[in-house]
Structure formats: C-alpha cells, structure tokens
Amino acid sequence: MPLGNPANPTGSANINSTVTKPFTLRTIPRDQHTISRKDISPNALRVLYRLREAGFAAYLVGGAVRDLLVDGRPKDFDVATDATPEQIKQLFRNCRLIGRRFRLAHVVFGREIIEVATFRANTDDGSGDREVENGMLVRDNVYGTIEDDALRRDFTCNALYYAIEDFSVRDYTGGFEDVQARTMKLIGDPEQRYREDPVRMLRAVRLAAKLDFTIDEATAEPIPRLANLLGEAAPARLFEEVLKLFLSGHGVAGFEGLERYGLLAVLFPESAAALKSNRTGALRSILIEGLRNTDERVANDEPVSPAFLFALLLWPAFCRSLMALQKQGVAMEEAQRRAADRVTLHQLTTIALPRRFSLPMQEIWLLQSRFSSRQRKRVFRTLTHPRFRAAFDFLMLRGVASTEHAEDIAFWREAQQQSGRQLESSLDEMNSEVLAEGDAPRRRRRRRRSGAPAASGE
Template identity: 65%
Template structure:
C-alpha cells in the first residue's frame, strides 16, 4: 500500500526534481490550464499524461483536473461542451483536439452531489465534488494520481505515485478487492498499463485478479470492445495477451480462444496467434495502420479452427462447416465483446478465403487476385506458416502469382494443371 496516509501532507516535487516539461505538453492543454489559472481556479495536468511524461513517453491525451465545476468551465470556454452522466465532464474542443476537464471528485456527499451505487457495489453515477486531495485518492492507480501544477510547474503526489513510477510498479489506491468490485475493468487496465509501461503489477494489486475475473462477465460488451482495442492496437499486444493469460482473464474476454488454445496440444495455434500480435506491435511502432478486423481474425482463429474441426468431424462438408463455424464463433464472442459488423464481416471473409487460396484453377485465381479482401487473406495465410509448414506451397504460389504478368500467370497455371493431369493418369 502507499506509504502516504490520506491525512498526510502531500509530497511536492519541485520543477528541478522532475522531467516534465511544458515543451512536451499539448499547446491546447496549456491554453486551458493557463485560462483556468488566470481565472482564479486551481488547475492541474493529471493522470496518464503526467505518468507518461515521467517515463519519457509521449502522451496522446492531456486531461485536466480543477476546482471549477463543469458549468463554470463551460462559462469560461465558448468552445466547450458538457458530457457524461456517470461522470460529468467538460470537453474543450480545438478542432479535432479535445481537452477533457474534470472537477475534483470527492467521497463524502453532503446532499448537494449526485451519487448512486448499485447493489453489487458498482458505481452507477458519481458526481460529488471535493478537493485535489480527495480527487487523488479517488483515482485508480498511484501512477495515475500525480498532478502537474501550472502555477509553479511542480508535481503534487498524495499517494506515493512518484516513487512507484521510479520503481516501475503499478499499484492500486485503496483496497484492491473493493476497487475491482467498483469497476471490474480495472483488472484489464492493470494488465494493459503494466504491458504498456513495462511495469510490474504490485503483489497486493495482482493477487485478487484471478478470483475476481468472473466479474467481467457483467461488464457491457460494448465497453469491453473499447478496452480490447486499447489493449491490442497500441503497440503492446503481445505483453497484454500474456498478462491476460497470467491472471486468468483471457477466458472471460475471449472464452473460445482460451478453450481452443488449451486443447491445442502442439501449441501451433498459440504460435500463430502470438506471431500475429507481434506483427501488429511492429506495425504500430512503425506508424503503419492496423485493421481491427485482422486483429480479431487472429485472436479468434483458434476457436474457428476448433469449431470447424468439430463440425467437419461430424460429417458436414467443408464449405458448410466453415461458414457455420464462422457464424457460431462470432455469435458466441459477441456476448462478451461487442465487435461491430464492420469488423466481423471482413474477418469472416479472411477466414473463409483460406480454403479458396488452395485453388489453382485459372479463372478462380484471377478472381481471387482482384478480391478486395485478397491482400488481407494472403497476409493471414503467410501468418499461418508460423503454425505449420504445410502452407508453404500455397504461400509461394500466391507470392509468385501477384508478381507475374497475366500471360505468364496463365502459362504457369496451364503447365501446373497439365502436370497434375499426367500425375492422375
């Protein structure tokens, strides 16, 4: 637990004792901070931005906490809109750049606030305002509870977060069981942040996760979709997946995948999945785009293979078994993670095209080469090589087919078909 007590004096880290610089802070965030400060409000850069700057990262989002109410913030900024029901927030809009401004949150409701907690302990609505000290103790992890002051450029630390960041430790504020019950998604955030930052999850913070993992079953599938994208599309997919396995969270997020990997004795499906995640991380680091449908095709392929094998073993023909397997996998997964149709449909196309990539008939080859999903299906086929060398001939063929002029490709197919006929005689 943090060495600071709730009633202890905060640690103030002066400008010359930390590495956070205004040069690394968004110009629009600085505008909002200075305007709040000049209007007489207490205003801080807070949360992930401060954390990332301290670990020499490059924050994408710059959030602000202050003692102005959302309505007061809106009065101060013409380019402001108020959002949220559970947490009332102000968004100050600069074109595509949005600076989120939150009022310091408190714990004690004097009757003027708006807070509602469900019977299961989950916070449904929480709009009680307090002091910066109250706000710090309300945050999830100590690393996210540091406040950069625009008044004197110091960092305020109420929860020993500065030391935890130096020690690369991720620690929950308060009792871990209570905090996870308040919001089960914190378990996923712990894994994601540890993977992103290269931090170790502090033992007391990690210990309850496997036992409380079933709470994720009650989280909305739409919210889990957003968390999944953050986890796997930000350049640390491999470490995130390993964290999900380590803390027994995978079977509550992707139950079919967890089941299929457990049954795959030779580990080939896991090798392919991990290679796909590693490729995704490389693309993100290189600034290349990653299609979410391809990521989900990789994550759910083990379950598709298991379901297809079961149906085919039961006597169903290959095309029908593949289509049925693809549909079943999607339907079952949607009960956990609300993957939109814009991702599930092309994902299924990539799966079903794998069988078609075994063809050598000239007309079908030509059609496949012009198919809008061909490149993704070909990349997926290449990925399958990490699971089995049996796909080598198909990969070599389609690699060559893309490079040959049409007449040369026709000649190659004609020669190949002729050889096949002679072999059959």
Template identity: 70%
Template sequence: MIDSQSPDLPFSPPSTPGLPVRVIPREDHGVSRKQISPNALRVLYRLREAGFGAYLVGGAVRDLLIGLQPKDFDVATDATPEEIKQLFRNCRLIGRRFRLAHVVFGREIIEVATFRANSDDGSGDRAMEGERLVRDNVYGSIEDDALRRDFTANALYYAIEDFSVRDYVGGFEDVENRVMKLIGDPETRYREDPVRMLRAVRLAAKLDFGIDPSAAEPMPALAPLLAQAPPARLFDETLKLFLAGHARASFVGLERHGLLGALFPETARALAASRGGGLRALVLEALASTDRRVAEGLSVTPAFLFAALLWPAFCREAALLQKSGLDALAAQQRAADRVTLHQAQRIALPRRFSIPMQEIWLMQPRLAMRQRKRVHRLLSHPRFRAAFDFLEMRVVAAPELAEDVRFWREVQGETGIEPGPDVDGDALELGVDELPPPRRRRRRRAPRGEARRGE
C-alpha cells in the first residue's frame, strides 16, 4: 500500500521552478500490462474513461522495472476520494489524516490516492495539533505529488494512456543504478520522519540496492530520533524489516548505518562487548533461517524472531546478575523480565509474543539436563519445538551444544511421539512398547443405609 509519504509532518520540498518531466516510452522500459494486476488495470481504465488522470505509482513501478513481481498495486489520480467512490460501487473511503480510497476486488485491494500538494491555499483540509499534523488532505498536481514522496525510486508513474513511465525526480536513473536516494535534503527528511531511515535500509535490503552516500551519511547521528517514534509503529517496521524474506540483509544494513542500537539498544551493547563474534553469528544464522522459511512459504513467528534478536541482551544481563550473587535460575528469570521490559519501551512487543520468547530462552538450560526422567516434561511442553530449533541454531555460537542437539534428536526418534502438550509422560521412561496399563478407578461404595439410585 502507499506508504512513501510522511505520516507525521508536512514536507518542505526543494525549490524547483517548473519541475520538468522525463517521459520514458514503452520501448525503453520493461513494464508490461501483462505483469499488472487485472484489477489495477480496471481501476486505471475506469478513471481514465471518466476523464481523470490515472497512474500506477510507487513500489509497483519500481519493482516491475527491476524484474520483481509486486505484491500491491497502488494508483495515483487527480480525482478526489469522493469522485473515486462515485465511480466504483466496491469502494470504501478510509483514513482521517490521509483520505484514501480502497477499491475492493475479493481479497485484493487497490489503493487509490489523490495527488497531494505541500502548500495549502485554503481550499484543502489540513489541521495541526501543535507540531503534529493530524489531517493532510490538500490536493495538488502530479508534480506536487512526486516531490512529496520519500525516495526517487518510489516517485515513478506508469501512464495507462500511452504505457510510458513518467519521472519527475530522476528516479528512473536511480532504479537503473540500483540506488536509494532521498528527494530533498536528507537530514531534513529524516527529521520530519525518522522512520524513513529504517525504510531506506529495508528497501535497500529487499531490492539489493545501495543507499546513496548523501542519504546514508546523516543516519548514525540522527539514529537517536527513532526513540521519538511511537513504539507500536516501530514494532510494525521491525516486522517489515525481518519477516519479509530479507532479514539477514536488513540486520547487516542496520549495523552498517548505525541504526541497530536505536532499535535494539541492549542487543547492540551485548554484541559490542562479546568476544569472538559467536553471538552475532547466532543472530545472523537465525535471520538466515527466517529468510529460508519465508522463501519456502512457511510460517514464521515473531516470538522466535525476537528470541533471536534479543538473545545477546538476555545472555549479557543474566551473566551480570549472576556476578552480582544471584543463582543461575533466578538470574535467568530476572534477565528475561528486564530485557523484555526495556525493549518494550522502544518497540511495543505484545505479550502474545514476549511470553513465548521468554519460554524459549528459559528452556535452553533445561535442554542441557538430559536425565530421562525429565525428558517427557520437556517434550510435552507446547514450546518444545521452538526451543529445540533455537538450541540447534545456538550450535553456531557454541559448538559444545552439538551433543545436546544429538541427544534430543535421538529421543524424539526413539519415542515416536510427536512433541506437544498431549504426550503421555510415562511413555518416555518406559518406552512406547511398555506403557503401563490404564489405572482402574475404584467405584465408591455407598454407605450402609443409603438407598441406591432408582430404588
């Protein structure tokens, strides 16, 4: 969906008198109608037939130019949201701050946005609360709209009337050169919306682009501004960074541009203090595993992701607490609580993910206890599979754990019982062929003198 404009503050565009347009004809670019969603084409053609300008815009054009298949197709037009709704019975208007039209085709939603302008001549709908922009529905021209976007690669427009690509800010050349470049002064744009720094890293990782030096240079100094972003928004951005199939590249990008400490302060400190790079290797292996699962169409839980990203912080905190005199188990439990609490102040981590994350951590020392009498309790734990997968990845940082991994693999094979909450505990001590007979419950005899039922 369209997310390339700042949701928080108005953009002060560069002073460009008479913004020129570069028109790339169909024969000079690789965008084909065959690659565009038929529903998006329906929207484009209907708007055009009604006399409005209509363009495929943003990430869809960028992705098609480099040979990727977009997941979403967004449309920009000079029709107002109310005019769009009159054209499409399957349309609903959403948003207060940014009024948008959603044209619904079953499970697919084509998002249609009206060209927006930066300056308000009084005819638009713009409202401020202090320094915060609460409504920004000031409409303008396609040139205005292009300047309001964040990156040049996202400011390309595919015109349905002649199948050309329109470029107002040099984005076509930047896509060809595979570089993310900001529109306007980078420091100004980051101060308007610090989350743009995360978007730059995420898109560069996704597209295998570089970040232009002018866009990369201010990031380390401005990284602390991310603390001003709402924790709930940072949670959403984190999921986009790490659950879209390019988690490892995103992590490396955050490190390279000085942003890791802004999202995961305690993890960054723990990695800086660790020796040998084992903890970092574990995190990278976990993220690479996440990327493989996404590529294979398998599910990925944020609980496991955050367990990996915050494991270095958990290990460091537990070690410090043990040095202060706490026993190992108490130190681990307190470390889990502290790391979770501190991280939630930066990224809003819902309990449905933080609790399983902690269980994965706290099961790790229990997996080192290989007494048979305790095995059934662990195998029956609902988080056993995630904890065991985590143990397997820990071997990257601690090769001595390979014996524990081998043991648990053998145990699962020997029992023939699927790990889960319904495992019979006796099956693991006696073997599956030596299950004890079911215990018969004695019937309670009625006291003398008490009449039997039915008598």
C-alpha cells in the first residue's frame, strides 16, 4: 500500500522538526522484556493481527507498552500502523474516525475502544495537513514512517513499540532504558516541545506521579520558566487534564508536582495565593487529606466526583474571597453566594468547569455554614438536601485541620442514623437545655461566623 501524506489544500504549514538527532533502532527480544500476550487486551490483539494480515505494519504502542514493562495494568491499548485512517475503516466495520487535531480510528468492541493511529511525521513538505497558530500545533495529520512516529512522540517512555510478529519491543529513542531507570525524559529540545504544546508540562507531572518516575533534569528545568504558557491552552482541554491528574489514583503526588514546578499558580491562581498566605497550613492539610481520600477511593474502585474534587481544589480560593467580602461589611449569606460565584467565574478563564460540576461544587461550600445550626426545620432541610452527603464528607475533611468542627461532625453523624422522631426528640431536648440556661442557641457562634466558614481555620 502506498504511504505518504494525503493532499489537503487547507491548513498546511511548514515547521522544522524539533528532533534532530539521528535515531538508532534497538530491538529488545521477548526473552529480555516482561510483556506477555496474556496481559494484552484480546481486542487489541485482534486489531494487530488483522492489520498484519492485510499487509500493514501494526504495533502496540505508547502507554500500554510502558505500563506493561513496569508491571502495570493498562486501561487503554493503542495501536500504531502505516495504514491511513480511511484504510483502517475499510478493514473494520466497527470503526469510526474521529479528531481534528489528530485524525484517529476508533475500533469499537462493546465498551472497549482500541485507538488506532497512523504513523506521523515531524516535518511537512506541504502535502500534509498541519496547522500552527502562534507556534502551537492545532492540527497535525502529517503521515510518515515508524521512525518519524517515534521521534515525534513526547516522552521516550511513550515511544516504545511492541511487535506482534516476533513479540519484540522496538526502541528508537532510548525509552527502554529510561523505563528501567524510571525516568521521564522528553524527546528533542524540551523548551521547544513545551512551546509546541504547553500541556506536555502537565503530562510530565501526571505521568511521573502515576508511574513514580523522576523527571529528567533537562526535561524539568524549563517547566517553571514556561509555566505561564499553560494559560494559552484551551480551557476545555485543561479540564480534562486536571481530571486525569487528580482522579487516576495519584492525586497527592500530582498536586505536589504542580507545586514543585510552579504549575499550581497557573491552573488555580486564587487557591495558590490563598495557600501561600495561610500561615497555619490548615488549608493545605485539608486539600492533601481530600486528595489522599480520593486516591484511596480510586484504588478501591469506588466512585469519585469531579464536583467534589473542584470543591476541594478551590476551597482555599473560596475562603479567601469570603473573608475579603466580609471585611467589606457584606452580610454572611450574601458574602458566601458572591464568593462562590466570583471564584467560579474567575476559574473559568483557565479551566472550563461545566455547570453540572460547578453548581454542585458551590452547594457543597454553601452547606458548610448550615452544619452549625440546630434549628429543627433547618436540620431536616439540610439532611434531605441532594448534596448533604458530599457536604458532610467535606466537613469531615475540615475536621482534619481544626478540632472546632468535632461537635458538628458528631451531631450530623448521629443525625443520619436516627429516625425522624428520634432526631426531633433530641433536637427539642438540646434546644430546651440551651434555653434553660438562658443563652441563645450555643451552636450559632456568631463570632466564628465573622470569618469565612472559620476560614477553615483554616
């Protein structure tokens, strides 16, 4: 089958290759690596074999090969081939073509999708389909050889190819040794690669956290200097990257990586500023504990919520904004609503947080002030609120940073276990005792309310 770049008169651009060093193929035979076919998805094997039978080259590639080499269990299996997307579609009736920036074939087997990509090249002779805006690639459908494809990938550990015909691993960039050394290393000039696609900086942090790899010194050095380039990335893409970073079971390590390389202040500027000014470290303690709990839920195959995640990540910003509004004399309830709206709107300029997550996030915040109430109607309304369980979990996280929430946590934990009549009786008894002492309901704590849900003590 003829290879090359299909003609496309629009959107083409000539750019220089970012990888100039010559490649050297190293073939690692089956007896020198740990990848076994029994650990590969049967559907991925079907795709590989069918492409081979049709006369095309076909390899398992990228993260699946990398993860299998470190005894991981890949969730996704990707295939690279010299067949064009149209040729792939002709071979598989269960195939659909997707993508603008990267034209890909998805071969669908029930709930499993095997992603098949055509080998891509770094350079465009004008006959391909590549578009560049302000030095960033916005369309990249220039086809080439397997060698071209390896050199245009981001990290050496992702440029490994598993060959089904002899079960060997093909390495063009030194990635096999880097995987053995557990090192993240960019292919080509790091600064230029980051300028091409700033999201690579996030990927470096995410993959290092996931794999427990160390980022190579030359790969890490430009990140703090170029961190602001992330502001040029599409907010919708950053939202997806943040979910991958924090909801894949390695959120704590990912957050620490963002801090270490100066990326947190770009992704979450208001929260980063609040964390920096919080001398007690209570806000950071809440955040780390919340991420640790999320990691445990992922490890136990329990559901995790983007709304709760963003409530956690933006809580420092909410507390900071709430305190500023209260200092201006804004009433507590109004200050809470305005702080929630302000933080959400400001964050949307960087990360496209959908309303289906931002609204529950705000509800989790606004419910925090209700937990100090013991008024019967208010207690029952809070218990029946759709976000009560998430808000109560959030209250327990706040209890990690401050013991002043202990009584509220104990009350609401018990309230959930009581019947309606039992709860009414205990509330009546509680309020009667307070009135008998001649005081206003003790749990109102007006002094505490003057400063942001205790500003989380926080």
